[in-house]
Amino acid sequence: MAVRGAASRPASGPVVLPGVWPVVLTTERLDLVPLHPSHAEEMAGVLSDPALHSFIGGEPLPPDALRARYERLAAGSPDPGVVWCNWVLRLRAGRELVGTVQATVEPARGRAELAWVVGTPWQGRGLAAEAARALAGRLRELPVGLLVAHVHPDHAASAAVAAACGLRPTPHRQDGEVRWESGGGPDGPTGRA
Template structure:
């Protein structure tokens, strides 16, 4: 296994150090962050220092828990953590993740967790498990985007913070790691309702939200471009889509390419399970492409295709 840190497209995944204590204590003390977690908010400074010291001293890959610090690439500071617990048999592990509220819904948890999963499976781990409170739909959807499969629903299984909670169980095998990867498409779609389009692509199709026009750092368009809330960026895998809000009807067609028919089928199951309007389920077209078609809220047609079989 390569030494930490690991740099991804937008993040640095590294060991914890003492300088992380204030940021760690801040996001773990947020009641919304702690709601479905085992700890209580707020987290006292002394407890935060103790935990960060334990994280910094732990051995990556050794049996037990190891916590990865996640920061924005280029020294942007700690924004969350990803934890793994390696079984004593060193063939299976558990996964958990926490991201500060100000950095949620941008795909950072997915990007960091994928980096950690790559490291885990690279050491010979054969299976990774995860679980979450059944009400924590954001975590459940994130696990599904990472390729985890639902494996159970334990009713009133955990007594936590004065109530019985239902648990959702997920599992990911080494041979299933990777999942469908869209690798080509960067259009600018004209949409009637920016908020509705962003919500559909994020909540139903599993795209991360990069920025919206209301973000100060995004104010770089020319003066004759649409005013807020006119523009946003979303993405998944290597695809990025821009939305520009303009009145009227502007339907178009998008071509999203994946590597195999099995990945088309997997996206069909994922998206139809979240309520996407599937216009045509997957089948082999006359020209040999295995393809499905679906519509977004503006009626734009998304064609998801794999190469012809040889």
């Protein structure tokens, strides 16, 4: 079912893009649950491997610092033209959290930037691609025509996730990362900046 609508700001709380956030999305093996500060303690363990941060940057955060970050994300973007959509990935078998997906959506521009991360113990199972495909599919149902991701040129697994979402690499670079994009249609990248 296609979901249509522009972003709106409730009397209090984050900007909401109908049909994207804060709804639970499901895949064959995962529940994509809207991120909440209460996820911080478990997610601190999921993201605790320092090697995981070699491509995503930063370092593992303790639960209290991650909670503060999640509080900022859950509050929503301070820019009224931007919608932050963040989910934790809950593996249905076992019910544990295994990673995150996110989209920074600019409804007026019809654009969304995607990102994903899966904790080291759960990598290599196709979970990031499964979650990112679900998110990309939901965004394509909305008036979001341009999907973008930035992938480190040496991160083959993340490039495979981008490709699984229908994105293709472009010649554009940002902070040393390759810009991948899809116009949402069969023609692929639009070349828009």
